[in-house]
Structures are given as C-alpha cells and as structure tokens.
Amino acid sequence: KVPSAPGRRGRRVSVIPDNWNRHAADLVIELSSTPKPKPDVIPFGTVFTDHMLTIEWNASEGWQAPLIKPFGNLSLHPATSSLHYAIQLYEGLKAYRGDDNKLRFFRPMLNLKRMSNTAKRACLPAFDESEFLECIRRLVETDQDWVPNSDSASLYIRPTFIATEPALGLRKPGSALLYVILCQVGSYFKNKAEPLSMWADPKYTRAWKGGTGDCKMGGNYGCSLFPQYEAEEHGCQQALWLYGEDHQITEAGTMNLFLHWINEDGEEELATPPLDGIILPGVTRLSVLELTRKWGEFKVTERYLTMSQLCLALKQQRVKGMFGSGTASMICPIGHIVYQGEPWTLTEINYRV
Numbered sequence: 001k002v003p004s005a006p007g008r009r010g011r012r013v014s015v016i017p018d019n020w021n022r023h024a025a026d027l028v029i030e031l032s033s034t035p036k037p038k039p040d041v042i043p044f045g046t047v048f049t050d051h052m053l054t055i056e057w058n059a060s061e062g063w064q065a066p067l068i069k070p071f072g073n074l075s076l077h078p079a080t081s082s083l084h085y086a087i088q089l090y091e092g093l094k095a096y097r098g099d100d101n102k103l104r105f106f107r108p109m110l111n112l113k114r115m116s117n118t119a120k121r122a123c124l125p126a127f128d129e130s131e132f133l134e135c136i137r138r139l140v141e142t143d144q145d146w147v148p149n150s151d152s153a154s155l156y157i158r159p160t161f162i163a164t165e166p167a168l169g170l171r172k173p174g175s176a177l178l179y180v181i182l183c184q185v186g187s188y189f190k191n192k193a194e195p196l197s198m199w200a201d202p203k204y205t206r207a208w209k210g211g212t213g214d215c216k217m218g219g220n221y222g223c224s225l226f227p228q229y230e231a232e233e234h235g236c237q238q239a240l241w242l243y244g245e246d247h248q249i250t251e252a253g254t255m256n257l258f259l260h261w262i263n264e265d266g267e268e269e270l271a272t273p274p275l276d277g278i279i280l281p282g283v284t285r286l287s288v289l290e291l292t293r294k295w296g297e298f299k300v301t302e303r304y305l306t307m308s309q310l311c312l313a314l315k316q317q318r319v320k321g322m323f324g325s326g327t328a329s330m331i332c333p334i335g336h337i338v339y340q341g342e343p344w345t346l347t348e349i350n351y352r353v
Contacts, residue, residue: 024066024134029142032070038146044185044328045156049143053135053180056164057125060174066135068142071181077166085170086219087163089118092327093283094185095140095155097147103140105157106327108133110283115159118215123172124161132159136180143182156185156328188329189237195335195346196324198240198252199231200307206241206251206278213250213278221254228253234338243278247307250278252334255324256285259305260298262318268298271305284325307339314344322346 032050039047052071056064082088093111095103112129119126136157140147147155159180163173189196204227207213212220227239238253250273251257263269270292273279292300313319322334337344 024131024138026065027135027138028065028067029138030067030069031142034070038184042184042186044188045183047183049146049155049182049184051139051142052182053139055127055132055135055178056175057178058175063125063127068135068139074177074179076164079166079168080163081165081167081170081173082162084168085163086217087122087124087165087173089115089122089124089161089215089217091115091157091159091216093157093159094327095147095157097149097154101149103144103147105137105140107283107287108136110286111159111327114216114281114283115161118212118217119161121212121215122161122163122217124163124176127178132178139180139182146182146184148184150186153184153186156183158182185328188326189332195333196238196252197236197336198238198334198338199227199234199236200240200242200247200249200337200339201227201230202242202247204230204239204241205243206239208243209277211278214275214280216280224254236336236338240337240339242307249273249305249307249310251280252322252324253329255326255329255332256280256282257322257324257334258288259310259322260320261313262320263299264309268320270298270300271303272301273305274302282326284327284330288325288331310337311339311344314346319346 035050048071050071051068053066053068055066076083091111091114093105093108095105097103109129112133116126116129136159140155140157157180159178161178162176164175164177165171165173166175206224207220224239231237231239240252240257241250242248243250249257249259256272256279258270258272260270263271272285272289275281289300289302292298310319324332324334335346337346
C-alpha cells in the first residue's frame with residue numbers, strides 16, 4: 001500500500017524507524033515548482049511524471065543519500081562505461097489505484113530480488129532491496145496524482161541501474177547510479193483487441209546457456225530489434241524465440257510464453273518453459289503458475305516445448321490457446337504463428353486481462 005503523506009522541499013524525511021539502514025531514512029525530497037499537465041491518452045512509455053529518484057554510489061564512499069527531485073536529464077561523462085560496455089540493467093513494475101482509491105504495488109519484492117541478481121551478474125554494487133522499495137514507495141507517494149483511476153491503465157515504475165565509471169577499459173565499475181522514473185501506461189501493444197502474430201525462425205537466438213537470458217539487462221532487448229523488424233516483414237508483430245537444434249520454444253517477443261493444450265498423454269495442461277538460465281523469471285509468469293495450480297482445473301507444468309510438438313498438436317487440434325505474459329504486456333493471446341514459411345492459426349481464447 002502507498003499511503004498519502006505530504007512532503008516538503010529539501011527536507012530530510014525519515015520514512016522508516018531510525019534503527020534501520022540510513023539510506024531510506026536519509027531520503028531528501030525536492031519538489032518540482034512546475035507540475036506538468038496529465039494527458040488523457042498517451043503512447044506507452046512516452047510521458048513521465050514530475051519527479052524521479054536517484055541514488056549515487058562510489059567505491060570509496062558507498063551509497064549516498066537517496067534524492068527525489070524534479071524529473072530531468074542525466075549528465076554523463078562521454079566515456080561512461082554503461083554507454084560503451086552495456087554495464088546496466090533495469091526493472092519494470094506497476095502501481096495500481098483500487099476501487100477504494102488506495103495505491104498498491106504488484107509483488108514488488110520479486111522485481112527487486114531479480115534486480116539484485118542481475119546487478120550481481122553485471123558486477124554492479126549490492127543494494128538493500130527493502131530500503132530501495134521504501135524509496136520507490138515515497139516516489140510514488142510524491143507523484144500519486146499520476147496513478148490513473150482506471151481498470152485499463154496504471155503507473156509504470158522503471159528502476160534503472162547503470163555504471164557511471166568515467167573511463168574506457170572493461171572492468172568492474174567504481175561508480176554507479178541507481179534511479180527510478182515513472183510514467184502512465186495503458187496497453188503495451190497498439191491493437192490490444194487482436195491476438196498477436198509471431199514469427200518463429202531458428203536463425204535468431206534470444207539467449208543461450210551460460211549467458212544472461214535470465215537477467216533483465218538492456219543488451220538482451222536491444223539485440224532483439226533486428227529480428228522483430230524482420231518479423232514485421234513476414235507480416236507478424238513479434239518474434240517467437242527458438243533455441244537449439246530441436247527448436248525449443250523459449251519466449252514470445254519480450255514475454256514469457258504459455259501453451260494451453262491437450263498434451264501427448266491426453267491431459268489438459270498449461271505448460272511454460274522451465275527456468276534453465278535462458279528464460280527470464282517473470283513475476284507475471286510466476287503469478288500465472290501459482291494461480292492456475294491453486295485452481296486445480298488442469299495440469300500445470302514447467303517443461304520444454306518444441307515447434308515440432310506444437311505443430312503436431314495444431315494438426316491434431318489439441319491446442320486450446322497460447323499467450324504471453326509480462327509486466328508491461330500483462331496477458332496477451334497469440335493467434336497466429338509463421339514457422340519455416342508455413343502459417344499456423346491458433347484457437348482464439350480470450351486470455352487477455
């Protein structure tokens with residue numbers, strides 16, 4: 001929950017008991033003097049709130065006091081290591097306004113735990129997840145008027161962690177910046193009413209064993225742009241990522257993937273690829289698994305799925321539906337797949353939420 005509380009410019013606000021770690025307790029809030037108008041309809045990720053959170057770190061002094069300040073540009077040295085060597089990562093979570101007008105995060109500690117794991121993989125400094133969440137809570141509280149009163153929109157929270165070492169040469173950074181920005185969002189895809197179309201081609205690989213496919217690093221996404229535009233040339237919206245000689249199905253665009261089908265043993269099953277190092281451990285993915293297991297209506301498994309298995313099931317009319325899941329995209333049904341030049345149409349079940 002994000003309770004209402006006013007802040008004052010430049011005041012050091014103790015947001016948790018004094019015996020806790022000093023970082024959240026030393027939070028400084030500098031309010032903007034020129035609040036921005038709030039648009040009614042905006043494209044995803046284009047209009048940001050009035051404030052941002054920044055926390056600097058350096059090897060000699062450690063973490064500095066967190067600062068909530070007016071939203072603005074960052075000033076970076078041209079040799080900043082995150083720009084040259086992609087030593088950076090990010091997260092994505094949301095705040096919602098309920099019918100009772102209270103604001104709520106959706107399972108934020110899972111995002112921050114994943115962020116900690118990714119930071120370790122990127123050789124960026126460790127941070128206290130609970131303290132950081134408290135700072136995020138105060139940022140959302142400061143810009144709470146930006147949280148939409150809507151069933152179809154929310155406030156998107158983007159924590160970002162970048163190396164700021166002002167020198168060339170690949171090494172563990174001696175300085176870093178942890179910051180958070182916020183924006184109002186609706187649907188991630190332009191036509192939210194239509195199931196997605198996917199292009200599956202084994203010549204491109206999103207991630208590989210021993211790599212960073214299970215981390216939320218920007219480099220994982222930047223390199224996916226070229227295949228995505230090739231997918232559009234084939235009449236599809238997103239790439240369906242395959243892996244290995246047997247063309248294992250891994251992810252759908254930027255989403256985790258689920259297949260709802262009658263499996264080879266005649267059982268109704270909801271299946272998703274296992275977390276083997278190439279799959280991002282999505283918070284929505286985990287939530288879908290936990291909810292459907294609680295329902296007990298069909299078998300729920302984490303298992304490998306291949307394109308040959310999917311195509312055979314489609315031929316035999318055993319596929320009930322497929323969908324992708326993610327924080328930004330939520331639940332998106334998949335209605336069409338192009339694989340090795342052959343189009344496949346899936347059963348249209350309304351999985352979208």
